[in-house]
Amino acid sequence: MTETAVPPGKAPATAPGARTTRRSLPRRVLARPEVGALIGALAVYLFFFAVAPPFRQMDSLATVLYQSSTIGIVALPVALLMIGGEFDLSAGVAVITSALTASMVSWQLTQNVWVGVLVALAVSLGIGALNGFLLMRTGLPSFLVTLGTFLMLQGLNLAVTKLLTGNVATDSISDMDGFGQAKAVFASSVGIDGVQVKVTVFWWLGFAAIATWVLLRTKFGNWIFAVGGNRDSARSVGVPVGLTKIALFMSVGFAAWFVGMNQLFSFDTVQSGEGVGNEFLYIIAAVIGGCLLTGGYGSAVGAVIGAFIFGMVTQGIVYANWNPDWFKFFLGVMLLAATLVNLWVRRQATRR
Amino acid sequence: MSDTTPAFCAPELVGSSAAPPLVELRGVGKSYGNVRALHGVDLVVRPSTVTCVLGDNGAGKSTLIKVVSGLHQHTEGEYLIDGAPVRLNNPREALGRGIATVYQDLATVPLMPVWRNFFLGSELTRGPWPVRRLDIARMKRVCDGELRAMGIVLDDLEQPIGSLSGGQRQSVAIARAVHFGARALILDEPTAALGVKQSGVVLKYIAAARERGLGVIFITHNPHHAYMVGDHFTVLRLGTVELSAARDEIALDQLTHHMAGGAELAALKHELAQVRGVDTDELPKDPDAAPEAQAEAEAADEADGTGGPDETREEHTA
Numbered sequence: 001m002t003e004t005a006v007p008p009g010k011a012p013a014t015a016p017g018a019r020t021t022r023r024s025l026p027r028r029v030l031a032r033p034e035v036g037a038l039i040g041a042l043a044v045y046l047f048f049f050a051v052a053p054p055f056r057q058m059d060s061l062a063t064v065l066y067q068s069s070t071i072g073i074v075a076l077p078v079a080l081l082m083i084g085g086e087f088d089l090s091a092g093v094a095v096i097t098s099a100l101t102a103s104m105v106s107w108q109l110t111q112n113v114w115v116g117v118l119v120a121l122a123v124s125l126g127i128g129a130l131n132g133f134l135l136m137r138t139g140l141p142s143f144l145v146t147l148g149t150f151l152m153l154q155g156l157n158l159a160v161t162k163l164l165t166g167n168v169a170t171d172s173i174s175d176m177d178g179f180g181q182a183k184a185v186f187a188s189s190v191g192i193d194g195v196q197v198k199v200t201v202f203w204w205l206g207f208a209a210i211a212t213w214v215l216l217r218t219k220f221g222n223w224i225f226a227v228g229g230n231r232d233s234a235r236s237v238g239v240p241v242g243l244t245k246i247a248l249f250m251s252v253g254f255a256a257w258f259v260g261m262n263q264l265f266s267f268d269t270v271q272s273g274e275g276v277g278n279e280f281l282y283i284i285a286a287v288i289g290g291c292l293l294t295g296g297y298g299s300a301v302g303a304v305i306g307a308f309i310f311g312m313v314t315q316g317i318v319y320a321n322w323n324p325d326w327f328k329f330f331l332g333v334m335l336l337a338a339t340l341v342n343l344w345v346r347r348q349a350t351r352r
Numbered sequence: 353m354s355d356t357t358p359a360f361c362a363p364e365l366v367g368s369s370a371a372p373p374l375v376e377l378r379g380v381g382k383s384y385g386n387v388r389a390l391h392g393v394d395l396v397v398r399p400s401t402v403t404c405v406l407g408d409n410g411a412g413k414s415t416l417i418k419v420v421s422g423l424h425q426h427t428e429g430e431y432l433i434d435g436a437p438v439r440l441n442n443p444r445e446a447l448g449r450g451i452a453t454v455y456q457d458l459a460t461v462p463l464m465p466v467w468r469n470f471f472l473g474s475e476l477t478r479g480p481w482p483v484r485r486l487d488i489a490r491m492k493r494v495c496d497g498e499l500r501a502m503g504i505v506l507d508d509l510e511q512p513i514g515s516l517s518g519g520q521r522q523s524v525a526i527a528r529a530v531h532f533g534a535r536a537l538i539l540d541e542p543t544a545a546l547g548v549k550q551s552g553v554v555l556k557y558i559a560a561a562r563e564r565g566l567g568v569i570f571i572t573h574n575p576h577h578a579y580m581v582g583d584h585f586t587v588l589r590l591g592t593v594e595l596s597a598a599r600d601e602i603a604l605d606q607l608t609h610h611m612a613g614g615a616e617l618a619a620l621k622h623e624l625a626q627v628r629g630v631d632t633d634e635l636p637k638d639p640d641a642a643p644e645a646q647a648e649a650e651a652a653d654e655a656d657g658t659g660g661p662d663e664t665r666e667e668h669t670a
Contacts, residue, residue: 217485219475222464226472229461236459238444238473296463 033290034302036341041305048316055319058195068311069204071281072304073259076211077251079286079303084248085228085295086142088131090150091252092278097153098124098260099270100161103170113178121257128253132246154276161272172268187265200262211300229296285310288338371398372435374536374567375420379429382415389415390591397536397567402558404570404578406611407588413571417540421453422446452534454525462514466506467495469513470528502527502560519550523557536567543577555581575611579604587611
């Protein structure tokens, strides 16, 4: 059958009748989306390990991990969303919106902080659903839709906070009912071998495990790849495209809520103007981790590594006693390098 | 027509003209406002036959597919599935009745592995809800089995489907339609964007689908491809049926002649004669005797001498 179509002189295929040979192991490993990021992470780690002696201590690693986790928790669903072919520029300020909501609901209504926490969860999921719904109904690019919600939330954060508290920050809720419990969940530390590790690090890794499982082992994960890879094809074989995207936006909302709660219970108060610019850090972490901007390709593990690289660079510059003004420059270089590596890897993976 | 069914087919499928039609169109027409895209079209699709629908651009091929696949509704005539008149509202209903369409753009996601593409939208799962997960082993096994049944052997189902050739991708799409219960398969110009060798691959899978008992509607504008696998030929022109013939009633050169426009081609030659710079003396005298068609006809004649049109098909598709 098919072997007659192979011109003579060509190397015979491995299986009889096969036109394709099994791709070699290195190529299959390279085809994993997170490989480029892993190599990058190793390089950055060794670099700072060499130039910044304080970086070598376990305490420093815990700090790096904490820094990484606050970005990484949101970067995970942002990566899934990007695999699904969409952006969320509102994620950075949505974190603050969530923290402000929890803080102000608790303080203004003099409620147990858990009431505020749950209201904030509902608000965050609502913002995600709104983003997804607007996207599906208007057919506008997510860049525009979420840019709109980003600006709206930024304005609301400032205006509502000033209206209710007369200040740009919320009042401290540290003496309110349930604060201790909530702090234990969202912002405590766990001692491991004398090193205090923030609890968000464990949440981060736990969420990453769940995200990876969902992405690679469930029907929903299959749909994420499909809606990002070819939306029309996905629709024509019966994938609920709208539902998938709305669920992805809501998962970003959930992560924004979680990090917002971490901020609130770490510092007792929230500055209403913060969070602007963080949306790009999430997207950068996802891209460094191997997600394609065009969708359809990427991994949750990659986003973890991307966030870890981000954390290492942020803290490494401090430990190396460099001027932190250079930080954004390095971030830009890394982003470019990561994108080029991704491009190359994808060509290798799909080359015939 | 009966002797065109390969001898190794299941006995009940031989003599397919006796089998009740899967899909039948009786005088079907379709108007878009006051544009009549299709008018008075009769078409019969039986199990284990390939019905070729040929026609130039704008002949009404696409409209015909859209009616049969449920994308549009006919405005005149009758559309019968299994002998009962139907009115399909969307492609999903058509699919539910076993009529699957493989479009040119294939509905695949290039960066996803072959097996994920195969089951996309109909994934197999196992386990209770919170931990309900993909049954990857079973999906790969089924996918491999179905592809092998179609004669496609891939030893790495994890490779992205985008890394397959156009013909292979088309074949995976056909295998998928077959697996998910298609009894009638509509192929929209599957060979149009493919090279010669790739077209051969697809034609082979069309033959394989027929051997599995499917009724195939093969839309094409290439009479050579149609003649290699077709059991019945319907040529559309300006929205009506110009020719409807079983395989044993028509030869390739006649089909080519009808496809090429027949009388229109003579008129075109006449017009060209009035354009300076075109030497009409060098053009063939008779459209039927175009060099390409001639060569094909000779090949067909040779094959006819040895063992009937079926041999021709085997020779071309093997």
